[in-house]
Amino acid sequence: MNTKVNLAGVELKNPVMTASGTFGSGMEYSEFVDLNRLGAVVTKGVANVPWEGNPVPRVAETYGGMLNAIGLQNPGIDTFVKRDLPFLEKYDTKVIVNVCGRTLEDYLDVVERLGDEKVDMLEINISCPNVKEGGIAFGQNEKSVEHITKEIKKKAKQPVIMKLSPNVTDITVMAKAAEAGGADVISLINTLTGMKIDIERQTFALANKTGGMSGPAVKPVALRMVYQAANAVKIPVIGMGGISTAEDAIEFILAGATAVSVGTANFYNPNATVDIINGIEDYMERHGINDIKEIIGKVK
Amino acid sequence: MNTKVNLAGVELKNPVMTASGTFGSGMEYSEFVDLNRLGAVVTKGVANVPWEGNPVPRVAETYGGMLNAIGLQNPGIDTFVKRDLPFLEKYDTKVIVNVCGRTLEDYLDVVERLGDEKVDMLEINISCPNVKEGGIAFGQNEKSVEHITKEIKKKAKQPVIMKLSPNVTDITVMAKAAEAGGADVISLINTLTGMKIDIERQTFALANKTGGMSGPAVKPVALRMVYQAANAVKIPVIGMGGISTAEDAIEFILAGATAVSVGTANFYNPNATVDIINGIEDYMERHGINDIKEIIGKVK
């Protein structure tokens, strides 16, 4: 049985990776999961300098999902390169570094800094809804998506994944803009902007007022957008949004995703990634699928 | 305790109404719910002529929610006026007729036809994701929202509610466009476009491929948009999207909704509307709120 997939020349042993921001750099999860099993680890977003993130409360549960407004707290690229990359190097998995920034220059700074590091791909976060500058502001306008992609591609030594926001009228416009800018791969969806109010205290549940919604609740929206995007561009698509089970992952693959990311599910099932890899193999066996590539985008 | 709210001069005995398309014209639910308790009944969308709707399967369950692609099946305005309006007239509740169409002329046809009927308000559905023409096509572009609102306002004898789509980059742009067009009230959110795939049969769960997602799963997105819209316009906002309990309804009211609609919850709790009305009264009592208007938009 062949579960290998190819993303812009990078071969993953299977299509299951982690979603940025839900898995740290893998250290905390290595107590529960054999990282060698994963197709790739996508790290939490890293910026050129340390970021403090938002005030607490930063997370809130919602029906079948959750909201977060971490605000991209991260230790900065220097610590990341010294501490997190050497940790990940020990494992037989691909390393994808998620890059965030407040300005284009911030992003380019990190991209250049990672050029000579043992990093397989870069994922550019232009879709975080929880920061005032950067993030989603870059990801909701097609000209800006194309521009930032182009500039990053000029500097990047590794293949570039552009991570798109679902908070747009037409996801295909953004997908095509990333492709036009030279993106090697696109990944979607980042979180949907949501809100929760504490009616007893009559205040927002999150200090940031709004947060990014994730978890099984968002899956139908994510699947629809992945389907639309995969049918709009020629570059590979990484699908994510509420994937908790192998069945969920297979839905995304059938819809056109070459690989999938597991995010919020890690929070309530630390073994979710490996459970999903095992489940995909079971499904392939049960359906007589020899190569997972046979079913990528099979449902049209 | 005063639970009355005012929508463009129409006084509702309480802020709880039904969401279009989830309650028929009230007949089926009158077996379970005393319609006299409701602030208003919002009818299923009606067009100038009967519509067949989409092929089956038309509905699918999702995690904490559901997808539908009914495709606005309706018996047309003639039957509606002869059968449904006389039924609703028997009850001491406000009647809001949801209007759908494939072209602007279709909408105007229905609006004119209802001018002399006992109808308290009109809700214009420019946000249905499940029809090829009309529906969402009108609701995702601000110029079109403003234009259709203006044209309808020219003909309408009752106050006009414009029902907005959440499938947009910036809901405040659409809210302001409806206000600029002369809308008396806006209501949101209609459903989020979603998809489900049956992995065993490797096909879409819905015949229409995509459907509108609703239910508790969407509530955080709906609440965020209602908050944003209520803070962007001066006209009243009717909030909806996943409201299943009094707590949910109060969240929307605190976020700025003058009234709320209960939709998908009716499907799994036929008594949901009355449960919510009772729960709002309990909350007001517990918090010493004499007039519900005190808490509309209280959380900022």
Add this chain to the structure above:
Amino acid sequence: MSEKYKEIAEVICQEELSDGIFGMWIKTDKIATNAVPGQFVSLYCADGSKLLPRPISICEINAEKTALRLVYRVVGKGTKEFSSLRSMNKIEVLGPIGNGYTLKNNSAMLIAGGIGIPPMVELAKELKARGVNDITAVAGYRNNQLFLTEELEKYCKVYVATEDGSCGARGNVMDAIREYGLHAEVLYSCGPKPMLKAVSEFAAANNIEAQISLEERMACGIGACLGCVCKTKEKDSHSQVNNKRVCVDGPVFDYREVQL
């Protein structure tokens, strides 16, 4: 159409009848006393991630004890949850829903496949109670994992078809009808769409009556959402188009009314 009630029922007992097929007796308040053969109930999941009611057909009615027997196949997380219920557990139920079969005095053939078999038990029981003597049941299964044949045999002659030929006639219910040369004046049927199509063609060819029970994905189960429509040959007076609602206009239709 009878009045519908939403109740918290109590599970009396539950057993697995065959591979993945469960039978559960529940004690209702008013639902059982109002139910007729061919109607169904909506069962609600306790788990909050699964919101929509599951339509489950009524297999037997004990009006005296206000109890219903529900027989269903475990096909997903909802029915899986139901199958874990034990005596004394509670479950939310709405019903009875739909029109049910119209019982005739003529000779009857009950044709059902798979999870369409359960409603035939109460139907056979009530036909017999009505004095219909010539009742035949034809039940189609996948394999030798039969269920409810003993119950049916109390009220009528039962013929079995299995896809793998392990019991009765090899093939489907139509193969059994041909093989055993079965006839009747009225057909009552429930099962997968291809079977209902074949039953309809058989009825048309023999110019006899056939009542067929349809299945469709539902949301509300009470006629409001228009999720579960079927195509009708004539314009329907309620919908004003060629659609009827399976939940409340059906689930039982004269085969001549609908387009399968």
Add this chain to the structure above:
Amino acid sequence: MSEKYKEIAEVICQEELSDGIFGMWIKTDKIATNAVPGQFVSLYCADGSKLLPRPISICEINAEKTALRLVYRVVGKGTKEFSSLRSMNKIEVLGPIGNGYTLKNNSAMLIAGGIGIPPMVELAKELKARGVNDITAVAGYRNNQLFLTEELEKYCKVYVATEDGSCGARGNVMDAIREYGLHAEVLYSCGPKPMLKAVSEFAAANNIEAQISLEERMACGIGACLGCVCKTKEKDSHSQVNNKRVCVDGPVFDYREVQL
């Protein structure tokens, strides 16, 4: 920081200790044998609509029987679900989580309010087992609905404060400390933020040690999501900013480390 295990535990028994406060003994595999006072566990809901684990503090540890006593207040749908569990029911648990208190040989004052009281029981027990003789506990409640005072009294002298004055000192734990003139060399504290602030000020004024246990909304409970951070006075070496993670860097901090 000890190793964490995710297990399916079995409920041994459960009782309501006072209004809305429940105590549940669970049988774990490895969690109980690895736990220390001040640590907590994550409990997972069976209901699929509530996904995130609930952090629940450990009230008592029975290493021999690999059992844990968890005491919690019903504040929402998740804890409501836990409170319905009965003997033999199963529950998913991850733990033990966090650092726990650092036990000292000096005289100890355990200062806790409301649902901060449970961890003090195991702490008092282990301090006493360690040979610390001078242990005092000050427990603050809303009203005369006390809980766990008897358990605490097994290991130390207990003073009570109630907001409504119905038992012990009227007011909060600080009022009780003043009223009864209490002193110690080390303070161990758990409770609401204003209380922890007062305890910190008391420690600073008296130039004594204070270990305070913080609470914050969490998602993963294992240090990955960065949901539950607290502000630190110095730059933290892990985060490279002035944030520490309550779940794994805490929940117990030296009061001088953090900004409340």
